[in-house]
Amino acid sequence: MVNRKELHPESSPRAAFGYRVRSLREARGWSQEELAEETEYSGQHISAIETGRKPPTLTFARRLDTVLGTGGGPESFEREFYEMRRGSLLEGFPEYVDREGRATEIRVFEVGIIPGLLQTPEYAQVLANSAVRRGAITPKQAEERVALVADRQKALVRPRPPMVFVIMDESCIRRPIGGPAVMDGQLARLIEFAELPNTQLQVAPYEIGERRTFDRAVNLLMLPDRSVVCYAESHAQGHLDRETTSVQPMLTAYHQLQAESLSQAATVAMISKLRKGTP
Structure with a gap:
């Protein structure tokens, strides 16, 4: 035997x-x-x-x-x-990721770092390694975090992919992460993302000032039943909101921010200039 x-x-x-x-x-x-x-x-x-x-x-x-x-119950492997992963992820985020994989529309706003859905493996690894050095997570949790980033990105290439709208504060593309090679690869990835038929990429430039409607990262999902959920987080905690009365104003604020942000063409032009070293 x-x-x-x-x-x-x-x-x-x-x-x-x-x-x-x-x-x-x-x-x-x-x-x-x-x-x-x-x-x-x-x-x-x-x-x-x-x-x-x-x-x-x-x-x-x-x-x-x-x-x-x-599947579909408390005993599911999912x-x-x-x-x-709860030891390395904020409360509410696992539930958000579950819904993200089924969403028909995804809206993201991020400050300071490139959103996870758009991160290259190298960029994601640098962020995870940094968290390990700070003692925030273990090396094993860092490995799982990077793997989760890759899993989430599969939603963008599924047979019927969602529409994905991404607005990044200008700090996301100007903050150097991991050195010139990592940043150049990451900026190139953003341009590739903008070329997909189911995506829209915009930068919220510094000059819009107080007209920036969010001060923290926000994620909004439209699910197959047309319901909308919102996930937002601080440094210490995350919160998944399903209540229409509180989610709808967030969706309105997102649309207002889209109107204030650069067009996709202007966004790609800004990113291309940064890759060339032009301010």
Whole structure:
């Protein structure tokens, strides 16, 4: 008989996730290879997940829910995935990301850094490494943060992608992160984003002054049922709001900010000048 590694689900959230995958797989009488075929992953991947050697991704968790019939409830693997990340993510953000992956329209405003949906892997890694040096998160949480950025960006290339509206304060593109090479790659990524058929990119320039309607990052989602949710955060906490009476004014303020911001053409021109070293 092939050696069977004993699992200890109490040792870590990752181990608990792997233990549950193995338990449900064996309850169906499936081998690792059979589960791999159903989920369209490799047998080696299933083994690494079950033994805790590899962290699950959001995509894999959702695939498990589809194959094993665990989706849509408190026992879903997707929910467990988000629970694993609560140590490195602000309250409310996991729930926001869940809805972001299903949204028909996404509206983002950001101050100081490039929004996660538009970050290059290098830019995201620099931010995560910085948080580790400050002692805000662990190296493992930094790894998970960068992986989550990549998972979120898959929403932009799904078969029926959402419309994505992004407004960045001018500080986002002028604040140097990670050195010239990282910033140049990031600015190039912004220009590529602006060229997509389902996107709109704008910079809110410094000169609009008090006409900037937000003082902090704001995310607004329109869901398939036409409802709108808002997620906003401070340094210490995040808040997901579903109440129409409070979300609607945020949507109005976003539209007002769009009117004050540079056009997409002027935004791309500003970014191109920065890449050339022109103020």
